[in-house]
Amino acid sequence: MSRKKSQKSKGNSSPASCSIPPPKENSKVGNDSHTNGMVMSGRPSLSNSGEFYDISFKVMLVGDSGVGKTCLLVRFKDGAFLAGSFISTVGIDFRNKVLNVDGVKVKLQIWDTAGQERFRSVTHAYYRDAHGKLCDLRCSELIIWGKKMEAAGQAWLTEIHEYAQKDVVIMLLGNKVDSTHERMVKLEDGERLAKEYGVPFMETSAKNGLNVELAFTAIAKELKHRSLKTPNEPKFKLHDYVKKEVKGSGCCKS
Numbered sequence: 105m106s107r108k109k110s111q112k113s114k115g116n117s118s119p120a121s122c123s124i125p126p127p128k129e130n131s132k133v134g135n136d137s138h139t140n141g142m143v144m145s146g147r148p149s150l151s152n153s154g155e156f157y158d159i160s161f162k163v164m165l166v167g168d169s170g171v172g173k174t175c176l177l178v179r180f181k182d183g184a185f186l187a188g189s190f191i192s193t194v195g196i197d198f199r200n201k202v203l204n205v206d207g208v209k210v211k212l213q214i215w216d217t218a219g220q221e222r223f224r225s226v227t228h229a230y231y232r233d234a235h236g237k238l239c240d241l242r243c244s245e246l247i248i249w250g251k252k253m254e255a256a257g258q259a260w261l262t263e264i265h266e267y268a269q270k271d272v273v274i275m276l277l278g279n280k281v282d283s284t285h286e287r288m289v290k291l292e293d294g295e296r297l298a299k300e301y302g303v304p305f306m307e308t309s310a311k312n313g314l315n316v317e318l319a320f321t322a323i324a325k326e327l328k329h330r331s332l333k334t335p336n337e338p339k340f341k342l343h344d345y346v347k348k349e350v351k352g353s354g355c356c357k358s
């Protein structure tokens with residue numbers, strides 16, 4: 105069995121098909137009554153993995169084939185690196201992880217899309233709504249930008265700006281920072297592009313774990329703060345949080 109096939113059979117995989125089935129895991133929040141992800145009933149929900157959560161969001165990983173989307177997801181979910189020969193994702197897959205964000209249990213339903221052009225219509229069908237818009241308010245995008253130079257990062261940002269609802273949370277990641285051979289995006293270029301589009305940027309490595317937890321946690325915090333605004337809570341500033349917490353590539357975990 106291929107690396108990706110065996111990994112998918114462990115998770116909540118959905119078949120790559122043009123008739124799109126709904127996700128198996130209940131992605132709704134706090135039973136039936138919710139608004140923009142906010143728990144209205146006050147009762148936590150139970151995910152398929154047996155973990156309770158208060159609020160749920162969808163995160164899409166997009167980017168060209170081979171930039172490391174699956175590896176980042178596996179690193180975040182299981183703390184492991186998928187080394188070995190590269191087998192492309194077919195269609196789309198998702199995995200869940202529940203995080204504790206300031207005392208609130210936030211479930212991220214993370215969708216790993218196929219980067220290959222030939223699967224684009226399948227992946228689009230999953231992440232665009234009936235009006236062709238990308239996701240909704242309870243959704244965010246993580247653009248993984250690996251070895252394919254600036255043009256690829258720019259193309260994905262342009263696509264998301266074209267199709268996404270304006271409130272979608274977007275973050276740009278430059279992956280494979282551990283490898284001088286694979287890494288082709290300079291830090292300055294990533295920062296410049298992110299600035300141009302007004303999105304946070306960080307360098308990551310699925311191999312050594314650099315900033316992987318941070319990328320998903322930052323997204324979870326932003327989504328949670330947007331949905332659950334408590335009167336006296338100071339406004340969460342995603343850019344400031346990332347700037348404060350991000351680690352440079354010289355200080356990787358082993």
Ligand SMILES: Nc1nc2c(ncn2[C@@H]2O[C@H](COP(=O)(O)OP(=O)(O)OP(=O)(O)O)[C@@H](O)[C@H]2O)c(=O)[nH]1
Binds near residue numbers: 167168172190
């Ligand atoms: N050195 C290094 N290699 C990585 C890293 N992340 C992924 N890789 C390697 O890059 C290759 C592609 O990784 P995947 O995660 O499968 O790429 P993908 O973006 O999911 O590709 P598609 O499924 O085709 O869209 C694999 O051989 C990985 O081992 C990283 O952070 N550092």
